[in-house]
Structures are given as structure tokens and as C-alpha cells.
Amino acid sequence: MTQHTNINEVRAFHARLMAVASGSDDHRLERVFASVPREAFLGAAPWKIRVNERYVETPSADPVFVYQNCLVALDAAKGINNGEPFLHARWLGAAALKGGETIVHIGAGTGYYTALLSMLALPNDHVHAFEIEPTLARRASDNLAPFEGVTVVQGDATELPLPDCDLIYVNAGVASPPGPWLKALRPGGRIVFPWRPSKQLGVALMLTRAEASFKVQLLGPAWFIPCVGASDPVGCVKAPSLPQARSISAAWLTEDRAPDDTAVAVCRDVWFSDRSG
Template identity: 45%
Template sequence: MANETAFDASRKARTSYASQIMRLAGVADARIERAFAQVVREAFLPPPPWTAISMGAALVTRDLADIYDNVLVAIDPERGINNGEPALHAAWFDAVSPQPGESVIQVGAGTGYYTAILALLVEPGGHVEAFEYEADLAAQAKRNLRDYSNVTVHAGSAFGRVLPSADIVYVNAGVLAPDTEWLRALNPGGRLIFPWQPHKGWGPAVLVRRQAAGLSARSLMNVGFISCSGTTETISVRHLPTEADLAAIRSLWTRAERAPDASAVAVYEQVWFSSEEV
């Protein structure tokens, strides 16, 4: 009876939480709301007490209501690893619009909470290839996602490796520049979303789409993510891009396909951002 009561409390909390997250994110997609309502967040967290973090303030709690809110929840405070802000991810899901039957590569699965939501959004017929660099987190994610038959968890970096083709590449860690293998993996019409962080600890989320003429790119909201492990990219411009530069991007190119020109906003070893439309 106690377990049934706890399950009912969780289900009730999730229903209210999902509605709240949609309002905060400005998202109207009922499929995304249902996915947030379905996935049990506490199943992907350490045992209570939990540390919920909002606006820099931390709350240590055993109350389910406190984690079914738009808060980060600590996974490993020493490494700065958290279960991320739900409204941000709801907005990202809306931006990349996962559809039934599509394939997703997730970079930085953590313990698998947002992997589970992605897995629901591509059902039926879709699949998620989830990569997690930290071996202990990858092991936890595999356990947590064992009932999700359309998810494969890989223990290792998704940076600098050949990847399967995908309709969506969803990156949960900040990078100085996107990996060219993420770009090569995109199917026609494919979408990549990642935190571009040329400045330490912050920068815009960038939405990239593979179009017939090339890769379009748009800056979305500013975000701050833990840095992606295993990256090697270094900046080759003499100064960091300004906030105006970050907002001005309209396309993304590999240097192998097109040399940087006067439209370049930021140039890296393998890729560069342009202010020109594709």
C-alpha cells in the first residue's frame, strides 16, 4: 500500500509538473507534455534526500513536489553534474521536434532522464543512441533505461568518432565548436542542437538544420552547460565572438567544404560560423 501511495503521489506530481513546464517553456506540443508526465524523474536521480537547485539556491529535500518543479537536481555535486532544467529541455525538444520513427543521437546522456523523454517522442519506430563519457553515469543510464527497448547507451565520448546517421543530434554538454562528425551524421532535414560556449561557461544554444544548400544555424536562448569531455577543438580567431556575433550566425560550414570568408563570425580548426544564409 505504501508503494502504491508513493506511485500515486508521483503520478499526480508529474501531471501538474508537465503542465507547469510547458507554460514556462512556452511550448504547446501535447506530445512533449505527455512525455514529461510519463517519465518518473526520481527513478533517474540518486536516492533522497535530493538537492534541488534554482537560481543558484540549493534546497535539500525528500519531498517529491520539490523535484517536480523547474529545478536542477544534483547528480554529483563534486563534478558539477546535474539533472538539467526541465523547461530548457522542453524548449529544445520543441525546437528539434522529434517525430515518430526518427533516429536520435544524444551526446551526454547523464543518468538517462532526458534520454527517456526523447525515446518516447520518437515512438513508434524511432531509436535513441545515447552516449555518456563518464563510465559510472553510463552504467547508471543503462540500468535506468533497461525498460526502453528503443534506447542504446554507449559508454564513451561521442566526440571525434564516426556516428550512425540521425535525424536529430541532441547535445547536453557545452562545446567550443560542434564536432564535424555530428554534422556528417545529419540526414537531409536533420537537426542538431548544442550549447555553443566560446566564452567560459556560457553561450547560446544553437539550432542547426541540414538543408539542400548547406547547414542553417540560429542562436536560441543563452545557456550554461558543463563542458563536453573529450573535445580537442581550439579557437583560431584573434578575439572571442561578441554577443552580437553570437546572435548574427545564419549558417555553419566545415572548412573542408568552404573556406572562411568575410562573412565569418567565428573560425575554428574544422568548422566556422557565417552571418550569411545558406
């Protein structure tokens, strides 16, 4: 006798995996991953799953196929995907969102991870979701309509002003973090972003605003499509090697403090040191 898969059981098990992958003891992560259906943000099935630079189409519209650690196409022609859940679970665990925080999500796509961010910052949260692709921004607006406190902005987040916030969550590859982004962070605010200072290096960083500097935490490897307006490698005038990137512990805005002999990376608006602030 064939045993049919129960999608609620699949989603619940996926959520348990994400909670473990997060490295966090925040029990809300499992509940949030279980309560937000990924397939609702992916468009019409069958879906295209990216493997080894190729897309493989799911054999049916059964949502069980998207509850794995995979990239799912949002716009296959442009290489835009809904990101790997394990990676985002790790980032969300590190960000340690609290109720009432204000979040800026850059590169929101169709809003799946925006929805998770929103739920983790309940109650009284506000999420500003920026998406530069008009079609994806429209889809995000529709998908996020049931989520209170979420505003979708179609436009270039490197050109538009950001509100004062507690977390900036970036889902596009950044060579040189724009100074205005860092200035938008409140004391204790965090920015999580995939850093691509050179063709050879792709890592995720979390910068936390301290009194005069930013504490830096490495979150592992990360490869994303380029962030329009912040992906030109010319913006990083001194790129680190991987061992140097692993040694980074602090960062400063260049306008606040000029790079010194501890600098292992220097970008247009910010530089990174292997010494604590």
C-alpha cells in the same frame, strides 16, 4: 485539516508547464513529461538541488521537490546535474521530433532526457545515448532498460563514430562542434547544443542540415559543464560577441567552404555567418 499533495497531480501540472515552456503546439510533449517520472532517474533521496553555485538538500524523499525548474545533482562532486526542465522543454520543442527518427544523445547522464527523446520519436525510433562517466552510464543503462530502441554507449562521443541520425542532442558545453557530428546528420537533421566559444558567451544553437549549409537558430542562454574533447576554446579561432551570436543565420563545414567576410565566428571544423546560406 491538512491537504496532502498528490504526486500525480504535481507531475501533471509540471508537464503542463513544460508544454507551455516548449513554445510548441505538439501535444505529445505534455504527455511525455507527465509519463516519465523524473525522480526515478535521480538516484536515492534526499536529493541535492543546485542554487547559486551551491547544493541544497531536500528535506525528505518526497518527489514533489524535484518538480520545479531546478538542477538536481547526479554527481555533486563533479558538478554533474540533471538539467533545468524549462531549458530542455524549449530545446525539445524546437527539435520537433517525429516518429521513427534516429537520435544521438551526447552527455546522457542517467538517462532522464534520453527517455523523453525516445518517447517523442516513437514508433520505430532508435536512440544512441553516449555518456563518458562510467558510473552514470551504468545507471543510465539500468534506468533505460524498459525503453525499447535505446542503446547506451559508455565513451567519448568526440572519439567514437556516430551513426547517421536525424537529431544530435548535446548536454555538455561545446566550444567547437566536431565536424564528424555535423556529417552524421541526414538531410533535414538537427543538432542542438550549448555553445561556449569563449568564457563570456554561453548560448544554445540548433543547426539544421540544408543542401550545402546549415540553418542556425538561437535557442537562448545555456551554461553546461564542458564537453570532454570539444570544449577547448582554442578550437574556436574567432569567437563572436553576444550581438554577433544573435545575428548568426547559417553555418558551413570549413572543408566544404572557406570562411569569407561574412564570418562572425570561426571554429576548427565549422564557421558561422550572419548571412543565410
